Amino acid sequence: MDLSQSSSDKSVMEISRKKGRDQVGGICDALLHRIKSDDYCGYDPYDALNSSLFSTLGGMRLRMARIAWQQLHRRSPINLRALCAIEKARNPKGIALMVLGLIERFEQRRSNADLDEAIRLGDWLLSQRANPQAWPHSAWGYNFHWAARAFDVPRGKPNAITTCYVARALLGLWRVTGERRFVESALDAGKFLQTLYMVQEEGVFYRYVPGESVMVHNANLWSAAIVALTASHAGDGAACEQALLAARHSAHAQGADGAWRYGERSHHGFVDGFHTGYNLEALSTLQGALATREFEQVVERGMGFYRQAFFEPNGDVKYYASRTYPLDMHSVAQAVITLLRVGGSDEDHELARRVIHRAIERLYLRSRERFVYRQGRYFSNQVNYMRWTQAWAFYALSLYGADAERRTRVAQ
Structure with a gap:
């Protein structure tokens, strides 16, 4: 064996990977600059009911009209929002994703600018909690009327x-600042989620929306995970037990192949990649919060299905298990997060690398410094969505960069 050649090959590979990381970092920088230039405001696939024109015409009074109007704008590859008097706005979930990404960048680069920006956005989130007269615990919703x-x-x-x-x-x-106002609000949010706990003959779970009885697995599992985190911090054993019971409900609903339907209604039978990733990340988070391995086989089975069903050999991430298109940056971002946070093997890291670079190749608009919403087989929808696309992309790219930096330090 030619050891010198082998060493040379490794050096070339490391240089290539460093160039790849630098490319990802540059794109993340450009994306952040573009988002900041809009003051973190943007459109959303589901914001059509913010249209003052639609409201003036009386459309808000008819439920089917609301759904049809929303779907028209969500599906249209031409952005009609400015014509329909729909304004760009900040979305609390989008801002939360930006904060998560900025924290990753801070931990990678130790840049006070990133941390200061994350704190500024965190304080904005504190100011945007739902009306405390109607909702006594800290909670947040979308910045648009949502018809489903x-x-x-x-x-x-x-x-x-x-x-x-x-x-x-x-x-x-x-965690990174030690500021009590952040943890106090988070703990209070955990109490709001506890109010969503519902007991039915079919089982116990956390509702997606107050006052509704719809069972959706990602909402149930993420609620269980956050309740586990906050209740364990507060020493609330009863709430921790409720979180476990709710998680068991969704764990038992997992198919033998490792898949989850979106929910339990008749029209919730689809299986998609990013909701599967949500479920796996939430279960992994809950296990860490409660120091349990109860769901380890559920996660392993789910990760096996996830890797097999949602990735093409070239790094494309499938939206649905049954077909490749549409390619969606939201699915890509959650794929990177799931592979790094839940998987974590060398193979998962390599797959995440391929996924990132394939997304840059197919979904990144260099001249506009942002990602497209969706790429179909024959055409792309390039509408610029803040929460659904750019915030997710920023978080995933930031996490990928920070993870690569950590792995490099460990290797050295």
């Missing part, structure tokens, strides 16, 4: 997923 088949949610009404991501951002800020 299962429920209809007014603008600002809190929901489980937005509250979970904001709580994660606040806990992250507390």
Whole structure:
């Protein structure tokens, strides 16, 4: 064996990987600059009901009209929002993702600018909690009225997923700053999530939206994970036990192949990549919070299905298990997060690298310094969505960069 050649090959490979990391870092920098230039405001696939034109025409009075109007804008590859008087705005979940990404960058680079920006955005989140007269515990909702088949949610009404991501951002800020206002609000958010706990004959779970009985696995599992984190910090054993019971409900709903339907309604039978990733990350987080290995086989089975079902050999991330298209940066971002945070093997890190570089090749618009919303087989939807696309991309790229830096330090 030619050892000198082998050493040379390794050096070339390391130089190539360093160039790849530098490219990812440069794109992350450009993306952050672009987002900051808009003051973190943007459009969202589901913001159509913010249209003052639609409201003036009386469309808000008809539920089916609301759903149709929302779907028209979500599916259209042409952005009609400016024509329909829909303004760009900040979204609490999008801001929470930006905070999570900025914390990753701070831990990688130790840049006070990143930390100061994360704190500034964290304080904005604290100012945006749902009306305390209606909701006594800290909670957050979307900045738009949201019409779905299962429920209809007014603008600002809190929901489980937005509250979970904001709580994660606040806990992250507390970890790196020690500032009590962040952890106190996060702990209070955990109490709000506890109010969503529901007992039915079919089982116990956390609701997605207050007052609704819809069971959605990612909302249930992330609520269980955040309740586990906050309740264990507060020493609330009863709430920790409720979190375990709710997680068991979704764990038992996992298919023999490791897949999860989105939820338990008749129209929730689809299996997609980013919700699968949510479920796996939430279960992994819950296990860490409660120091349990109870769901280890569930996670291992789910990760096996996830790796097999949602990745093409070239690094493309599939939206649905049954077909490749559309390619969606939201799916890409959660894939990177799941592979690094839940998987963690050398193979997972290599797959995450391929996924990132394939996404840059196919979904990144260099001239505009942002990512497209979706790439279909024959055309792409390039509407610029802040929460759904750019914030997720920023968080994933930041996490990837920080993880690569940590692995490099360990290797040295």
